[in-house]
Amino acid sequence: MTAAPSHLHGPAPVSRRRWYEQALGWPVADGPPVQLLTGVRFDALGLPVDAGLAVVQRLPPAGPVAFDPQARRIWFLTAAGSAEELPGLIEWLEWGGVALDLTAQGLDGRITAPSPVGGVPGQHGPGDGPGAAQEAVWLRPPRTGCEVEPTLPAAGLGGEGAAPGLVRLVSAAATECHRARLLRAGAARRRQPSGDRPDQPLAFSYASRMSAGTRPRSLTL
Known part of the structure; x- marks a missing residue:
């Protein structure tokens, strides 16, 4: 059987590792898959795909953003x-x-290294491009030759340049994670037969939290 062309599988692990180590100076771990080590040059904030895409659209472009289809996370x-x-x-x-499904990788953590070849804005995204069902890709790639x-979003309300502060990023991430969770729960509830639907409204909805006087700070940032 003839092997599939190598370009369909992305760059070889050795080439991928070399690109991150030499072009970016980032620490990596051998795979497969090759992984980026967090807690050294950067940490990573992970969101479900629907919430992550909403945050990408909501905040000004700043800092690299990756999509890992295996983990169904945006980092x-x-x-x-x-x-x-x-x-x-x-x-x-x-x-x-509140169950936000919001996670972070710091010291001793790691995330799958996206394909350097796929790191062109607008070229690949969740569900697009060759190998997209398997390959981690950059939604917003890092720039070689630049620190x-x-x-990167850092502690405080405003990062350097156009980078949003860590507080603003986490605020937007928490809001979108909660909104995505409510939308998923609502869709699942609508698929249930009417007789099987619970009478209890979704907990932690915006209306219920506001009426209880526990409006999240996220809605005020």
Whole structure:
């Protein structure tokens, strides 16, 4: 049987590792798949795909963003050390106790290294392009020859240049994760036979939280 052309599988692991180590100076771990080590040059904030895409559209472009179809996550690269800030920020933003499906990778963490070939804005995205069902790709790729740190969301309300602050990113991420969860739950509820639908409204809806006086800070940022 003739092997499939190599370009359909993306760059070979050795080439991918070399690109990250030499072109970007990022630490990586051997695969397969090759993985980017977090907690050194950057951390990573992970969201479900629907929420992540909403945040990409909502905030000004800043910092690399990756899509991992295997994990069904969108990863926003953030300043190193920011993963440790996430639990406190969630509480401060008054999202504590809400199932947000919002995660972070920091020291000793890792994410799948996206294909350097697929890192062209508008060329690939969730569900597009050759191998998109398997390959991690950049939705917003890093720029070679440039330090990544100044472009990353960091602690505070405003990052350097156009980069949103970590607080603003987490605020938007929490809001979109909650909205996506409610939309998914509502869609699942509508698919149920009318006699099987629960009478209890969805917990933690915006209306219920506002009427209870627990409006999230996220809605005010």
